[in-house]
Amino acid sequence: MKKFLALxxxxxxxxxxxxxxxxxxxxxSWYTFGDVYLSSVREALDAAFAAKGIAVTxxxxxxxxxxxxxxxxxxxxxxxxxxxxNLVDSNATQTAANLLQVGIDNDLPVVFFNRAVGDxxxxxxxxxxxxxxxxxxxxxDEAGKMQGTMVGQYVIDHYDEIDLNxxxxxxxxxFKGDMANQEAIYRxxxxxxxxxxxxxxxxxxxxxxxxxxxxxNGEEGPYLCDMNGTWSQTASNEYMTTILAQYNxxxxxxxxxxxxxxxxxxxGAIRALEVAGYNVEGAHTxxxxxxxxxxxxxxxxxxxxxxxxxxxDAVGMADAVATITANLMEGKDKFDGMxxxxxVTDGWFVAIPYxxxxxx
Numbered sequence: 463m464k465k466f467l468a469l470x471x472x473x474x475x476x477x478x479x480x481x482x483x484x485x486x487x488x489x490x491s492w493y494t495f496g497d498v499y500l501s502s503v504r505e506a507l508d509a510a511f512a513a514k515g516i517a518v519t520x521x522x523x524x525x526x527x528x529x530x531x532x533x534x535x536x537x538x539x540x541x542x543x544x545x546x547x548n549l550v551d552s553n554a555t556q557t558a559a560n561l562l563q564v565g566i567d568n569d570l571p572v573v574f575f576n577r578a579v580g581d582x583x584x585x586x587x588x589x590x591x592x593x594x595x596x597x598x599x600x601x602x603d604e605a606g607k608m609q610g611t612m613v614g615q616y617v618i619d620h621y622d623e624i625d626l627n628x629x630x631x632x633x634x635x636x637f638k639g640d641m642a643n644q645e646a647i648y649r650x651x652x653x654x655x656x657x658x659x660x661x662x663x664x665x666x667x668x669x670x671x672x673x674x675x676x677x678x679n680g681e682e683g684p685y686l687c688d689m690n691g692t693w694s695q696t697a698s699n700e701y702m703t704t705i706l707a708q709y710n711x712x713x714x715x716x717x718x719x720x721x722x723x724x725x726x727x728x729x730g731a732i733r734a735l736e737v738a739g740y741n742v743e744g745a746h747t748x749x750x751x752x753x754x755x756x757x758x759x760x761x762x763x764x765x766x767x768x769x770x771x772x773x774x775d776a777v778g779m780a781d782a783v784a785t786i787t788a789n790l791m792e793g794k795d796k797f798d799g800m801x802x803x804x805x806v807t808d809g810w811f812v813a814i815p816y817x818x819x820x821x822x
Contacts, residue, residue, distance in 0.1 A: 486543030486791055487517035491530050493550040493577055495522040497693065498726050499754040499774060500548065500576065506780035514788045516544075525692065527551045534564055544571040544787050552643040552691075555580035559588055566592050571790035575599060575783050578644040582811075589810035594790050598782045598812045602644045605753050605772045605816050606652030612770050612818055613653065613721060613751050614660025621666065624749060626716045633672045634719040635705060636685040637727040639693030646693075649723045649753060651682045657721075672709050672717045693723060698730035706738045720750040725759035725771055728752030732767050741767045755819040763821040770820040778804065778814045786812070 488511065492500060504520060511518045519537065523530035527550040534545055545565050551557045558579035565572035575598040579585045582602075589595050617624060617632055624632055636654060640646045658668040676684040688697035702720075709715045720735075722728035728750050735741045740748050747766060752759055755773035762768035778801070785800050797806060805813045 485515055487519065487541075488544040488546050488787055488791075489519050489521065489534065489537035489542045490546040490548075491521045491523060491533050492548045493523050493530070493552075494525045494692070496524075498756050498758060499724065499776065502756065502776040503576065503779055506777045507783055510780045510784035511787075514784055516784070516788060516791070523550045525550060525690075527554075527557060531557075531561065534561055538564055538568050538570070542570070543791050544573065546573045546575065546783060546787055548575055549577045549579055552577040552640060553580055554642075555584040555588055558585075562588065562592060562595060565595065569594075571595070571787060573598065573783055573787050573790070575779060578602070581644060586808055586810060590808065594796075596786055596796055596810055596812060598779060598786065598814065600645065600774065600816060601813045603648040603652055604813075605645065605774065606649040607656050608816055608818060609649065609721070609751055609753055609772050610653045610656025610658075611660060612772070612820075613719070613749075614657035616749060616751075616769060617657065617669075617719065618660060618664045618666060620749070624718050626711055626718055626746070627714050631667050631670045632718050633709075633715070634669045634721055635672050635702070635717050635731075636683065637698045637701065637720070637722040637731065638682075638685040638687040639723040639727060640691040641687055641689070643691070646723050647682060650685050653721045653723075653751075654683050655681075669719065672705065672715070688727070693726055695726045695730035695733070698722060698727035699734050700730075702731040702734035703737070706734060710738070718748065720748060722750070722752045725752035725754045725756045725768075728768060728771070729758060729762060732762060736767075760819070760821065763819070770818065773817045773819045775814050775816075782812050782814060 508518055521533040530550045547561055549558055562572050572595040579597060589597055636650055638646050638650045654669055671684040678684055686701045688694050705717060709717050720731045732741050732750055735748050739745055749769040751770050753772045755771040759771045782804050786796050789796050789798050
């Protein structure tokens, strides 16, 4: 009998520990399943939620905001314990406010992640109105600054081999992923500005955009944008193929450097360069830089086709989103047990740090 009671006590204690794991289900609404980086976040997030005992319903908005809005409303009607949203209309504060209101009306946690709900002031004003919401992302300017510094240092170290026409100036093309996205804006602006800071310190001329007639676009500088806002390999490949027909070594005006807002666009440019005879074994390699350090980009870097990337931590983002969501579902402090490497600003913004990746 005593042995039975002891065993029962052990089982009860084990069950009490299990009950500390969050229970219930969460809707995770994605702006698209087609984004390479977000695919890695989705895999990590599904695993992180499963480890916390939370069932997940992943929904693909396929780049359509109305689809996302409908999915959120349907989830509330059919029953969900949390709304986890990767906003389709990035930087659309009113859209985010409408989705947040659904959570408020139903007393549900609302965790936005990756795609900004507005600029820093607008997002803060919105998300501080409800104690069960947070945004998990990155500091908008960090990736661009890190990428620019990496580009500048690489150019300085390899100046003569990059300068194909020997004119003493390095010409570049910039591929922007989305017109309105805050990260795209800052990556486009700082990816060149911070490269030029390094070049100036080394006594080298600033980078020069390959097309002197291109619009300057204010502080962002000239760029070519994926007008569908999907940061796609297809867009950059088509742009680069067109560019190489006119700007090439034969004409003495070859694009000597490629900077892209993300790895997929960087890889699209590489595929076009390969067709033109570059970035293949035994041929000259045009330096190409991206952001995300996806597995595909790491393979390109290992093969010598791509120069470097800025790692956006998919596992870290998933960990923070799952931890915060579980805490809110359990009624805990939203940041309880969260990795101390993730910085928190004003109680609503969690930033996952970036790092440089060159394969070394």
